[in-house]
Amino acid sequence: MATILVIFLRYRERLEKLGVCCTLQDLGKHIVDGKELPLPPVLFGQLGDDKSKKTVLVYGHVDVQPAAKSDGWNTDPFTLTEKNEKLYGRGSSDDKGPVLCWLHAVEMLQKQKINIPVNIKFCFEAMEESGSIGLAELLERNKNDFLAGVDFVCISDSYWLGTTKPCLTHGLRGICSFQLEVTGIQQDLHSGVYGGVVHEPLQDLVWMMSQLTSVENRILIPGIYDDVAPMSKEEHELYDSIDFCVKEFRESVGAKKLPTEDKKTLLIRRWREPCLSLHGIEGAFSGAGEKTVIPSKVIGKFSIRIVPNMKPEKVNKLVVDFLNDLWRKRGSPNTFNPRLGHDALPWVADTNDANFKAVHGVDPDYIREGCSIPITLTFQELTGKSVLLLPLGAADDMAHSQNEKMNKINYIQGVKTLLAYLLELGKV
Amino acid sequence: MATILVIFLRYRERLEKLGVCCTLQDLGKHIVDGKELPLPPVLFGQLGDDKSKKTVLVYGHVDVQPAAKSDGWNTDPFTLTEKNEKLYGRGSSDDKGPVLCWLHAVEMLQKQKINIPVNIKFCFEAMEESGSIGLAELLERNKNDFLAGVDFVCISDSYWLGTTKPCLTHGLRGICSFQLEVTGIQQDLHSGVYGGVVHEPLQDLVWMMSQLTSVENRILIPGIYDDVAPMSKEEHELYDSIDFCVKEFRESVGAKKLPTEDKKTLLIRRWREPCLSLHGIEGAFSGAGEKTVIPSKVIGKFSIRIVPNMKPEKVNKLVVDFLNDLWRKRGSPNTFNPRLGHDALPWVADTNDANFKAVHGVDPDYIREGCSIPITLTFQELTGKSVLLLPLGAADDMAHSQNEKMNKINYIQGVKTLLAYLLELGKV
Numbered sequence: 039m040a041t042i043l044v045i046f047l048r049y050r051e052r053l054e055k056l057g058v059c060c061t062l063q064d065l066g067k068h069i070v071d072g073k074e075l076p077l078p079p080v081l082f083g084q085l086g087d088d089k090s091k092k093t094v095l096v097y098g099h100v101d102v103q104p105a106a107k108s109d110g111w112n113t114d115p116f117t118l119t120e121k122n123e124k125l126y127g128r129g130s131s132d133d134k135g136p137v138l139c140w141l142h143a144v145e146m147l148q149k150q151k152i153n154i155p156v157n158i159k160f161c162f163e164a165m166e167e168s169g170s171i172g173l174a175e176l177l178e179r180n181k182n183d184f185l186a187g188v189d190f191v192c193i194s195d196s197y198w199l200g201t202t203k204p205c206l207t208h209g210l211r212g213i214c215s216f217q218l219e220v221t222g223i224q225q226d227l228h229s230g231v232y233g234g235v236v237h238e239p240l241q242d243l244v245w246m247m248s249q250l251t252s253v254e255n256r257i258l259i260p261g262i263y264d265d266v267a268p269m270s271k272e273e274h275e276l277y278d279s280i281d282f283c284v285k286e287f288r289e290s291v292g293a294k295k296l297p298t299e300d301k302k303t304l305l306i307r308r309w310r311e312p313c314l315s316l317h318g319i320e321g322a323f324s325g326a327g328e329k330t331v332i333p334s335k336v337i338g339k340f341s342i343r344i345v346p347n348m349k350p351e352k353v354n355k356l357v358v359d360f361l362n363d364l365w366r367k368r369g370s371p372n373t374f375n376p377r378l379g380h381d382a383l384p385w386v387a388d389t390n391d392a393n394f395k396a397v398h399g400v401d402p403d404y405i406r407e408g409c410s411i412p413i414t415l416t417f418q419e420l421t422g423k424s425v426l427l428l429p430l431g432a433a434d435d436m437a438h439s440q441n442e443k444m445n446k447i448n449y450i451q452g453v454k455t456l457l458a459y460l461l462e463l464g465k466v
Numbered sequence: 467m468a469t470i471l472v473i474f475l476r477y478r479e480r481l482e483k484l485g486v487c488c489t490l491q492d493l494g495k496h497i498v499d500g501k502e503l504p505l506p507p508v509l510f511g512q513l514g515d516d517k518s519k520k521t522v523l524v525y526g527h528v529d530v531q532p533a534a535k536s537d538g539w540n541t542d543p544f545t546l547t548e549k550n551e552k553l554y555g556r557g558s559s560d561d562k563g564p565v566l567c568w569l570h571a572v573e574m575l576q577k578q579k580i581n582i583p584v585n586i587k588f589c590f591e592a593m594e595e596s597g598s599i600g601l602a603e604l605l606e607r608n609k610n611d612f613l614a615g616v617d618f619v620c621i622s623d624s625y626w627l628g629t630t631k632p633c634l635t636h637g638l639r640g641i642c643s644f645q646l647e648v649t650g651i652q653q654d655l656h657s658g659v660y661g662g663v664v665h666e667p668l669q670d671l672v673w674m675m676s677q678l679t680s681v682e683n684r685i686l687i688p689g690i691y692d693d694v695a696p697m698s699k700e701e702h703e704l705y706d707s708i709d710f711c712v713k714e715f716r717e718s719v720g721a722k723k724l725p726t727e728d729k730k731t732l733l734i735r736r737w738r739e740p741c742l743s744l745h746g747i748e749g750a751f752s753g754a755g756e757k758t759v760i761p762s763k764v765i766g767k768f769s770i771r772i773v774p775n776m777k778p779e780k781v782n783k784l785v786v787d788f789l790n791d792l793w794r795k796r797g798s799p800n801t802f803n804p805r806l807g808h809d810a811l812p813w814v815a816d817t818n819d820a821n822f823k824a825v826h827g828v829d830p831d832y833i834r835e836g837c838s839i840p841i842t843l844t845f846q847e848l849t850g851k852s853v854l855l856l857p858l859g860a861a862d863d864m865a866h867s868q869n870e871k872m873n874k875i876n877y878i879q880g881v882k883t884l885l886a887y888l889l890e891l892g893k894v
Contacts, residue, residue: 104757110653168756197659211658215756224720225538228866230639230837231625233771234683234741235732236721241679241744248673253798255662255669292652292762293664295799304663313662315760316669320753323746323767328596328643328807329532330769330837331866332743334720339751341758343661370681371723379756409658409758438656438759 042078042164045100049081049137049162056144058083058160063180065165065172077172082184083160085144092189093157094463095421097413098137099166099195102129103438110440124443132437135444136194136430136452137162143456155464159188163413166195169215169380170412177413181420190393190463191417194456196429197437199282199405201445204455206394207427209309209386209406210414211343214353215379218246218338218361222372227332236332240322242370243336249364250314250340254297257314257342259360262353266311267346277302280403290434309406312348316340341379343408350381382412391424396462397455428459470506470592473528477509477565477590484572486511486588491608493593493600505600510612511588513572520617521585522891523849525841526565527594527623530557531866538868552871560865563872564622564858564880565590571884583892587616591841594623597643597808598840605841609848618821618891619845622884624857625865627710627833629873632883634822635855637737637814637834638842639771642781643807646674646766646789650800655760664760668750670798671764677792678742678768682725685742685770687788690781694739695774705730708831718862737834740776744768769807771836778809810840819852824890825883856887 050060065077078101105115105128113119118127129135140160147154161184165171177185196207220239227236251257284301298304307313317339323329344353358376365374387394389404411427418425430452436442478488493505506529533543533556541547546555553563568588575582589612593599605613624635648667655664679685712729726732735741745767751757772781786804793802815822817832839855846853858880864870 103759104753213658213758215758217756222721225864225869226867227719228837228864229741229743229745229769230641230771231736231835231865232719233743233836234735234739235724235726236719237681237683237723237725238679238744240746241676241683242681244672244744245676245681248669248676251666251669253665253670253673253796255665291655291660291664293650293799294801295665296663297665298663307662308659311662313657315657315661315758316666316672316750317657317757317759318668318751318761319747320751322744322752324748324750324752325532326748328645328767328769329745329866330641330643330743331531331745333746334867339756341657341756343658368681371721373722407659408661409656433659436653436656437659438757439654439762441653 046079046081049100052141053083058085063176065176068171078164080173080176081162086157088157091155091157092463092466093159093187094190094192095159095161095188096140097161097193099133099163100137101164101167103167112441123446125446125449126441126443128442130442130444131431131435133195135449139430139452139456142453146457154460156460169382173413174416177416177420185420188421189423191421191423191425192428193411193414193425194428194430195411196407196427197431197433197435198429199403199433201432201434203281204402205405205429206397206402207407207429208389208404210384210411211345211408212382212384213341213343213410214350214381215341216357217377217379218243219375219377220372221335223334226334229330229332232332237370237372238332239372240333240336242368242372243338245368246364247316247338257312259356261356262312265348277305280305308408310345312342312344314340314342345384346386354378382410383415385414387425392466393424393426396466397428397459474507474509477528480569481511486513491604493604496599506592508601508604509590514585516585519583519585520891520894521587521615522618522620523587523589523616524568525589525621527561527591528565529592529595531595540869551874553874553877554869554871556870558870559859559863559872561623563877567858567880567884570881571888574885582888584888597810601841602844605844605848613848616849617851619849619851619853620856621839621842621853622856622858623839624835624855625859625861625863626857627831627861629860629862631709632830633833633857634825634830635835635857636817636832638812638839639773639836640810640812641769641771641838642778642809643769644785645805645807646671647803647805648800649763651762654762657758657760660760665798665800666760667800668761668764670796670800671766673796674792675744675766685740687784689784690740693776705733708733736836738773740770740772742768742770773812774814782806810838811843813842815853820894821852821854824894825856825887
């Protein structure tokens, strides 16, 4: 919390040097397991208040996914390191790099004494990787205040489909997260002394987790695919024309084989079908080497990406009902407790809006994304205006993974793209 | 390595104050994943060299299982903390506490100017929790040197069956450890961007791990129970007479129900039947909270406790063959690599030996143990003499777990027991 405040103060200082009027908005507290946790603030900024100009709201986030050198990073994840024209570091691409691109774009226009033809509002948060807790409510409270008069929203927090051709993102998957807790013994036990005469919570948990997906990574929860929006003929055709090489994709992830190697089916599965990923287990031995322990309380983590027209409430119910059925089937005397984590709605935009048309440069591919940016839909609903997802990073930036990077060329061209977008918006 | 050297130098200093002649024995190096790791030394000590006296060899270990306050300890695991007549700290019971009891016993006899009627040799190591790597070979090399003339071996590295009645341990299970590595993508991936279009290694691994045991914690690997020694009528009767309360045991582990609640079946499963425990997964997300990642390389850890007449080579082959069959059945394009960890043979002693008869105090229960002390069998084979397992700690000491402790009363009575044992040995 102290760290994130320091980070926000640095961003505020840089914004204020550009003449941006900034305030830190208190998000209050969040209750986890009965404990109150203070939430980091949100930074609101405003540059220009010319009634004759349109206003664009720029969103970004300065929080990042966890990272440690020992996860397999080649460099310290929290020291930006340049190597082979790439900028390595946690957040370089998701999403501190793109946030900085916005600051550079404004700075460059001011240095060149070019009139910025739009008013700019900034909304930078630090809870995006945790489902943007509290932000929707804060924005709701500011609907007639900070959000009033916003004509366009722009978010740079997604990725190109490949590594060379710029893209515009017009769809995002949502997410429902889950935690499966299994307990049954009061503390970790010596497996030599107690092995064979207790029901091991971890044996129950891996069995539960193994029942969620098929070997081809399709979800085994009944009804989960029922609400997926049917595809129109036009959408089918859009997929046919997208520039995407399955072989290059397969090689970039380093897989021998993919669950599907058909371009269209693969893109459909990534963008407009739900999927289930297992993330890990808390409470079991996770170090290197051996530890002959029977863990007493283990928590399996997984999430389901959801698409239109799936609703988190319905997905949560389907999943929890399925888990409870599974647990009955398992017949273990241990205690099972399924918990809901954060969720976010999917989002799809109208690509014919002026906001989309204002993007300068090569004709982009209109793509969707498999991931979630929880606040996209909130901005669209509260402003009633179009939200543009303008990705600056390349497909191989490895957000959330080891050795996250942003290419120097994407960073520099990204600044130019944002700058051109601002100038184009002035012509709308 | 530096830490363990410092610990050994402290023990050497204390032993030398008692007149024990000490040397540190180099164990050389151990190769793990192609890398050479230096092994910690072994401490050999000798007190007395009177040819007219018998010689007892005392074994202990000063290494411990991993521990961190964040695992759920109420106190710093590496600061011995007294609370409610209990001494809390990692190693308090397994096995630094018992090692110190030996030092106190000798010190007390010397202070009281009581002649110690036996020569004592000490063998303290620091690799017990990792399968005593290198120790068997070191002892083999010292068969006609340090081990020559040893008449009795005594090890205090096990536990009473309950919390009130002292026990003598005359059997130990062995162990075979395994690691299941599944890889398939070159690094961790963002589950939003890649979810649904890769075969997730963690999905494969939890499925593999879920196929090893039944819900009642019986091993599903064909042939694994085939070599378990049949029980004689006498052994059946021995189990009938043992003082053991299933209800108290169940409550001490905090379980609602056990896989068996029949006293005899439960003890048989703990002491003379194999069992399989899952310990955890390396490489997946193991922290608190959420991380929407697809882990790229995950390693499942499990071990099987083995009993007479099972042989590690045969168990290893049964398990690896089973795992390879399972993997074929899974049909995943990912890469699976089963690896063998440390193993140790089971051990059973003849309780009619003078070494067992020399134990003073209340008539003890003759028990076996579910856990392994790898070096027990080596001592028996190399000296050709009886090995006494003289447990000092209580059943609820929670070795390998959070909040490991030794009761102050066990610590004090333990010193007296060892002291009486030394005096009794002089009468043999």
